[in-house]
Amino acid sequence: MDKWNLKKRPVCLEKRFEFESYTITRDFLDRLGDYCEKVKRYPDISFGKTYVNITLRPEDDSTEAKITSSEHQFAEEIDRLL
Amino acid sequence: MDKWNLKKRPVCLEKRFEFESYTITRDFLDRLGDYCEKVKRYPDISFGKTYVNITLRPEDDSTEAKITSSEHQFAEEIDRLL
Numbered sequence: 433m434d435k436w437n438l439k440k441r442p443v444c445l446e447k448r449f450e451f452e453s454y455t456i457t458r459d460f461l462d463r464l465g466d467y468c469e470k471v472k473r474y475p476d477i478s479f480g481k482t483y484v485n486i487t488l489r490p491e492d493d494s495t496e497a498k499i500t501s502s503e504h505q506f507a508e509e510i511d512r513l514l
Numbered sequence: 515m516d517k518w519n520l521k522k523r524p525v526c527l528e529k530r531f532e533f534e535s536y537t538i539t540r541d542f543l544d545r546l547g548d549y550c551e552k553v554k555r556y557p558d559i560s561f562g563k564t565y566v567n568i569t570l571r572p573e574d575d576s577t578e579a580k581i582t583s584s585e586h587q588f589a590e591e592i593d594r595l596l
Contacts, residue, residue: 454550454551454556458547458551461547465540465543468536469536469540474536474562474563475562476560476561476562477560477561477562478558478559478560478561479558479559479560480556480557480558480559481556
């Protein structure tokens with residue numbers, strides 16, 4: 433499983449998922465949407481026919497916010513939706 | 515109704531939609547997904563809790579491609595999904 437990329441300015445965890453078809457992409461997006469709604473966290477998501485890019489920012493959105501175990505755990509849960 | 519923005523390099527039509535809640539955002543995304551599947555066109559879409567940003571590129575993806583009535587019509591259909 434590929435790792436999530438830790439970015440700076442603004443600090444975030446990012447990962448791009450690639451899929452074989454739009455149907456598979458959309459199934460993943462549906463599961464992701466259900467999960468986000470369940471845990472009430474709404475990452476920035478971009479997608480096209482066969483990819484989904486997810487950006488996780490710290491829940492604490494102050495300028496000194498850091499990526500913590502909370503974001504890493506969220507990222508792991510998203511990986512499990514595959 | 516706000517207009518779509520015509521961008522250059524790469525040429526595309528873009529529009530940002532804002533919503534009052536995640537539920538309304540997701541309902542719009544669902545209708546958009548169904549419509550894209552029906553017409554087999556897959557724009558680049560990014561979204562968060564209360565916004566959706568859509569980028570329409572020319573169907574013809576050569577470097578000299580231009581936005582034509584095909585993209586404007588697609589954009590109008592998307593506006594109707596609101």
